[in-house]
Amino acid sequence: MQSSLLPPLARLAALAPTKHSRDARASGATEEKTVPPVLIKRYANRRLYDTGRSAYITLEDLAGDLGSGRQVKIVDAKTGEDLTRRTMVQVLLTEQHAHKLDFLPEDFLRTLIQLEDQSLMRLFGHYLKMTLSSFAVAQSAMAQNLELMRTMAPGPTQLLGALANFVTGGGAAPAPPRRGGGEPEPEPEDA
Numbered sequence: 001m002q003s004s005l006l007p008p009l010a011r012l013a014a015l016a017p018t019k020h021s022r023d024a025r026a027s028g029a030t031e032e033k034t035v036p037p038v039l040i041k042r043y044a045n046r047r048l049y050d051t052g053r054s055a056y057i058t059l060e061d062l063a064g065d066l067g068s069g070r071q072v073k074i075v076d077a078k079t080g081e082d083l084t085r086r087t088m089v090q091v092l093l094t095e096q097h098a099h100k101l102d103f104l105p106e107d108f109l110r111t112l113i114q115l116e117d118q119s120l121m122r123l124f125g126h127y128l129k130m131t132l133s134s135f136a137v138a139q140s141a142m143a144q145n146l147e148l149m150r151t152m153a154p155g156p157t158q159l160l161g162a163l164a165n166f167v168t169g170g171g172a173a174p175a176p177p178r179r180g181g182g183e184p185e186p187e188p189e190d191a
Contacts, residue, residue: 037071042083048074063091 038052040062050057057065065072066088074084092101115121 035071037073038065040072040074040087041077042074042087043077048087049077059087059091059094060096062087063094063097066091 038050040057041049041051043049048057048059048062049055050061062072072084073082074087075081076083091097111124115124
C-alpha cells in the first residue's frame with residue numbers, strides 16, 4: 001500500500017459509524033422521498049434537456065431546482081450514463097455557488113483527492129452518507145426543539161423578562177402555558 005494513502009486510511013478508521021447514525025437509519029428518520037426524480041438529458045453540446053418541463057435548462061435553472069428540493073437524474077442523452085453527481089459538481093463550480101465550497105474542510109478535499117482504492121472510496125462514501133443522515137436527524141431535532149420553545153413561550157420579550165426575573169431571584173421559573181385552558185393546579189403547601 002502506498003504511504004500517501006496512510007493518512008486517509010488512519011482518518012477513515014477513526015470515522016466508524018456511531019450508534020446514533022445506526023439508530024437514525026433503523027428508525028427510518030432519514031428515508032428519502034419516494035417521488036421519482038425528473039429525468040434530465042445532457043447532450044454532447046452540454047445542453048441540458050428537462051423532460052419534466054419539455055424544455056432546455058441552464059446550470060442556474062438546475063441549481064434553483066435542486067435548491068428547492070426537486071429530485072433529478074441527469075443522464076447522457078446518447079449513452080444513458082448517469083451524470084447526476086458530475087453535473088452537481090459543475091453547479092457548485094459556477095460563480096454563483098462557488099462560495100459554498102469554502103465550507104468544505106481542506107482535509108476533506110485532500111482525502112478525497114488522495115483516495116485511489118475503490119473499496120476505500122466506497123467506505124468513504126458510506127461514511128459521508130451516514131454523516132449526512134445524522135446531520136438531517138440533528139437538524140430535525142433542532143427544529144422540533146425550537147418549535148417547542150416557541151409554543152411554550154408567549155413571546156420573546158415575556159420569556160426574557162421571566163428568565164431575568166428568575167435569575168435575579170425575583171421569583172420562580174416561568175411555567176409553560178397550559179393547553180387545557182383550565183385552572184392551574186394549586187401549588188403544594190409547605191409542611
